[in-house]
Amino acid sequence: MWKDRLIKAIFFWAASTSILVVACIFFFMGKETVQFFQEKGFSDLWEIRWVPVSFQKQLFGILPLVTGSLLVTILATLIALPFSICGAVYISEVAGKTEREILKPFIELLTGIPSVVIGFFGLVVLAPLVKNTFNLPTGQIALTGALLLALMAVPTIVSISEDALRSVPRSYKEVSLAIGASKLQTILRVTIPAALPGIIAAVMLGMGRVIGETMAVMMVTGNSAIITASPFESVRTMTATIAAEMGEVPFGSLHYRALFVVGFVLLVATFILNMVAQRVLKKYRMA
Amino acid sequence: MYLFFFSTKFYDLEKELIVRKIQLIHLLSAFSALIISIALLSVPRDGVSAKETEKKYLTVKGSDTMVHLVSAWAEDFMKVHPDVEISVTGGGSGTGIAALINRTTDICASSRNIKQEEIDLGKQKGVNSEETKVALDGIAVIVNPSNSVSVLTLEQVRKIYTGEYGNWSQVGGPRQDFIILSRESSSGTYVFFQEHVLEKKDYTPRARLMPATSAIIQTVSADKSSIGYVGLGYALEAQGKVKMLSIKANDAAKAVLPSESVVKSGEYSISRPLFLYTNGAPTGTVKEFIDFCLGKQGQEIVRQAGYVTIN
Numbered sequence: 346m347w348k349d350r351l352i353k354a355i356f357f358w359a360a361s362t363s364i365l366v367v368a369c370i371f372f373f374m375g376k377e378t379v380q381f382f383q384e385k386g387f388s389d390l391w392e393i394r395w396v397p398v399s400f401q402k403q404l405f406g407i408l409p410l411v412t413g414s415l416l417v418t419i420l421a422t423l424i425a426l427p428f429s430i431c432g433a434v435y436i437s438e439v440a441g442k443t444e445r446e447i448l449k450p451f452i453e454l455l456t457g458i459p460s461v462v463i464g465f466f467g468l469v470v471l472a473p474l475v476k477n478t479f480n481l482p483t484g485q486i487a488l489t490g491a492l493l494l495a496l497m498a499v500p501t502i503v504s505i506s507e508d509a510l511r512s513v514p515r516s517y518k519e520v521s522l523a524i525g526a527s528k529l530q531t532i533l534r535v536t537i538p539a540a541l542p543g544i545i546a547a548v549m550l551g552m553g554r555v556i557g558e559t560m561a562v563m564m565v566t567g568n569s570a571i572i573t574a575s576p577f578e579s580v581r582t583m584t585a586t587i588a589a590e591m592g593e594v595p596f597g598s599l600h601y602r603a604l605f606v607v608g609f610v611l612l613v614a615t616f617i618l619n620m621v622a623q624r625v626l627k628k629y630r631m632a
Numbered sequence: 633m634y635l636f637f638f639s640t641k642f643y644d645l646e647k648e649l650i651v652r653k654i655q656l657i658h659l660l661s662a663f664s665a666l667i668i669s670i671a672l673l674s675v676p677r678d679g680v681s682a683k684e685t686e687k688k689y690l691t692v693k694g695s696d697t698m699v700h701l702v703s704a705w706a707e708d709f710m711k712v713h714p715d716v717e718i719s720v721t722g723g724g725s726g727t728g729i730a731a732l733i734n735r736t737t738d739i740c741a742s743s744r745n746i747k748q749e750e751i752d753l754g755k756q757k758g759v760n761s762e763e764t765k766v767a768l769d770g771i772a773v774i775v776n777p778s779n780s781v782s783v784l785t786l787e788q789v790r791k792i793y794t795g796e797y798g799n800w801s802q803v804g805g806p807r808q809d810f811i812i813l814s815r816e817s818s819s820g821t822y823v824f825f826q827e828h829v830l831e832k833k834d835y836t837p838r839a840r841l842m843p844a845t846s847a848i849i850q851t852v853s854a855d856k857s858s859i860g861y862v863g864l865g866y867a868l869e870a871q872g873k874v875k876m877l878s879i880k881a882n883d884a885a886k887a888v889l890p891s892e893s894v895v896k897s898g899e900y901s902i903s904r905p906l907f908l909y910t911n912g913a914p915t916g917t918v919k920e921f922i923d924f925c926l927g928k929q930g931q932e933i934v935r936q937a938g939y940v941t942i943n
Contacts, residue, residue, distance in 0.1 A: 348656060355659060398726075398817035400832035409837070468847070473854060483811045483855040485840065564847070567840035568816070579840050589816045589843060592727040596734055598753070 371612070378609045381602035390606065395570040395581070397590065397600045405603040407610065409570040413487075413580035414611075417566065418556045420491035420576055425498040425551060430537075430544065432499070433506035438532055449507075455500040464561035467493045472565055481577060485567040488576040493561045498551035505550060509543020509629070510536060542629035549622035553615050559584040583611045688917050690718040694728020694741035695820050696845060697769065697863040698906055701937045702741050708933060709924050716917055722844075725820025732909055733759050738918055740909040743769065743820035743863070744827075759911045766925050767906040768940035770895040771825060772867035774849075774874040776856045781805040783887045785880040786901055789829055792859060795836025800857060812839040813848045813860035821845075824904050825861055849874060861902075864890050865938030895940045906939065 385405065392406025436448055471492060472484030479488075513536050521531040537544070559582075567579025568589065587604050594601040692702050699722035706718040728740035733754045746761055754761050773789055775781060781804055784792075791797045792810055801807045814835055815822040826832065842848045848860040853873035867876050867890070878887035881901040894900040914922050924930050931941040 352656060352659065355663070394837055396834055396837075398823070399834050400826065401834055468850070476855070482808060482857045483851065485851065563843055568842070569838050569840045571837050579838075581841070589841065590818060592723045592730070592818055594726075594730060596730065598749075 374605055374609045374612055377602050377605035381599070381606050384599060384602075393572055395586070397603060403599065405599075405606075407583070407607055409572050410581055410583045410586050410607060411610065412572045412574075413566075413570070414556055414582040414584070416487050416574060416576070416580055417490045417494060417562060417582055418552055420487060421494035421498055421555050422548060422552050424491055425495035425502060426548065428495070429499045429502035429506060429547075429551070432503045433510055433544075433547075434532060434537070436503070437507045437510040438528075438536065449504075452500050452503050455496065460497065460558060461560040461564075463493055463496065464564035467561060467565040479577065483567070483579075485565055485579060486577050487566055487573075487580045490562045490566040490580075490582075491576065493565060494555045494558055497558060497561070498555045501554055502547045502551040505547035505626075506540070506544045509540040509547065512543065513539045542625050546622040546625040546629065549618050549625070553618040553622065556618070557584060557611065557615050559588045563588055583607050587611075688716045690716060690739070690917055690921060691721075691737045692718060692739045692741055692908075693721045693723060693731045693737040694909075695725045695743040695906070696722040696815075697725075697743040697819075697821050697865075698741040698767075700865065701767065701906075701934065701939055704933045704937055705921075705925050705930055708929065709921055712924070713920070716921075718921070724816065724818035725823070726818040729761075729909065732761060732911060733757055735759065735911070738910070739921070742907045742909055743904065744824045745907070746909060761909050761911065762913050764908045764910070764914070764922055764926075765905045765942060766908050766922070766930075767934045768895055768903060768942055769906050770864035770890040770900050770903040770940070771821060771829075771861050772864050772876045772890045773859065773861050773879065773902070774852050774867055774870075774876055775859050776852055776854075777873070777875045778856055779805060779875065781877070782875070783878045783880060785883055786829060787882070789879070790831065790833070793825075793830055793835055793839065794833045795838060806857075808857040811851075811855050811858035812836065813851055813858055814839045814841055815845070815848070815861075816841045816843060821861065821863060825902075828904070829861075829902060863938075864892075864895065864940075868938045892935070892938075892940050903940075905942075 389405055390407050392404050393408050394404045394406050395409050396402075396404040432452065436445055436452075440448060467489055468485075472489050474484070475481070475486070475489050475492070476484035517535055517539055518531055521535045522528070526534070562582050563585035566582065566585065568581045568585055569579040570581040570586075571578065573580065587608055590600070591604055594604065692706065695702075699720060703720045706720050710716060710718060725740075725742040725744050728737065728742055729746055729750050731737040732740040733750065734757075740761075746763065751761060773784065779800075781800065784803060788797070788803050792803070793812060793814070797803060797810070799807060799809055812835075814825075817823075826835065840851075842851065842860075845862050845866050848862055849866060849870045852858045852860045853870070867874065876890055878889040879901055880887045886899075888894050888900045890900050890902070895903040908922055908925065910918055910922070913919075926942075931943070934941050
């Protein structure tokens with residue numbers, strides 16, 4: 346009947362708008378990126394200094410920005426991992442029903458806090474704390490940023506990992522307990538390895554969220570564009586660069602296009618992370 | 633048994649048909665509501681706001697340094713002219729000039745001169761930027777109150793910010809590395825400092841680019857080996873939390889502590905004019921506002937905000 350076809354068409358359009366939007370974003374970012382490469386070459390991006398505003402020579406090296414983002418993301422993931430895995434294991438395996446009912450909503454609450462509020466908290470509370478704990482001249486370093494990002498990544502990783510852990514068939518746990526393993530041994534040797542693909546996907550999704558975080562890192566990392574692997578130095582992430590500089594650029598200038606290149610790199614990175622994570626999750630659920 | 637099965641199956645089918653009908657009705661009504669609201673929103677409203685009795689809107693965008701001053705001006709202006717509504721935003725002088733060129737603001741507040749490339753870009757887009765000097769400002773170099781250093785020459789400040797000096801002991805302070813604080817590159821203060829103090833050299837990559845003046849003040853008051861630069865108004869407001877350095881133009885000159893009088897007399901070496909830029913000569917409400925800022929009441933507000941009057 347034509348009514349059926351009409352409804353199918355409407356639903357199809359509603360679903361495809363999201364694909365359309367993503368395609369449009371890629372197209373418009375790509376357009377400006379390509380225009381950058383018409384004036385400057387790829388080697389210009391490979392510089393070790395990012396100096397977009399200068400009386401001497403404009404340098405658009407994105408290496409410091411990429412390493413800054415990577416350092417903060419990797420640190421944040423390393424910090425978040427133990428907390429989130431232990432949290433997920435506790436909620437799905439160990440906690441009683443009432444405990445679970447209380448814990449889960451509170452963890453979900455963390456996702457609801459605006460990132461600028463978390464950044465403010467970091468600037469006023471966490472940075473001095475880090476400074477005094479490690480006896481540093483200042484608390485505005487990559488480590489503080491990583492701690493804040495870990496705070497934001499934990500709820501994401503916990504919910505998906507908990508999902509994955511609960512999907513482990515009961516028969517696995519029952520068999521393990523039946524042959525005499527303790528609960529801890531079951532969790533460590535049977536449940537977690539069985540849920541491992543899901544946990545890895547959860548971590549990747551958490552990383553995807555963290556790499557795109559802007560306000561919190563902008564307020565606490567100090568934003569100096571240096572290439573460093575030390576968590577005690579100030580770094581500049583790609584996201585903070587775009588947020589801080591996009592307001593001022595004259596529309597259509599080289600600096601404007603360079604920022605689009607940075608944005609495009611960020612877009613591609615998060616896209617790949619999310620796609621791989623979704624693939625792993627899908628495969629895991631079907632397994 | 634067979635009849636029972638048959639009747640329940642029929643019942644389900646009927647129920648499903650009804651449910652589908654309801655869903656269709658819901659969908660169609662939501663769809664039509666969406667279309668109607670989009671149609672209503674896209675009706676042009678030019679006819680309504682062109683009336684003289686309606687409120688006049690004015691936007692001022694730009695310098696973070698000037699945002700308190702411009703807000704104070706806007707508030708008092710709106711008290712005298714209740715039919716005008718002014719919106720003031722910061723974001724940096726660069727942001728304001730970009731907005732003026734893109735025609736997304738009526739007035740741009742800038743703590744630096746407009747650059748030649750920006751003038752050219754504006755002309756390309758049919759915008760003729762017109763400059764009006766409205767106040768003077770000094771840039772204070774601030775350090776933590778517990779820092780033993782009180783005087784620096786311009787050259788020393790330059791060497792600190794370009795990265796030539798790395799340690800406070802090189803300028804007579806304790807043996808600690810500098811924590812160098814700066815504004816973001818969108819700030820007029822950043823560009824002015826670069827042009828006049830750094831003599832157009834680049835900032836060291838180790839300089840930390842803070843998102844706003846208040847962040848610099850917060851960090852300087854908390855971290856003992858930090859050094860930063862802020863507008864005089866902000867430094868005076870944060871008197872107990874930060875210490876202003878006296879600046880010597882060169883080794884032989886007198887050390888001058890920034891204050892209103894020395895900025896006006898020109899004795900203080902790091903001072904600059906503050907501007908309001910408009911597209912073409914100011915007319916109408918824009919002209920009324922700028923005249924207000926230059927007038928007696930406006931300049932009194934300048935003094936109260938910690939800046940320096942132009943006359």
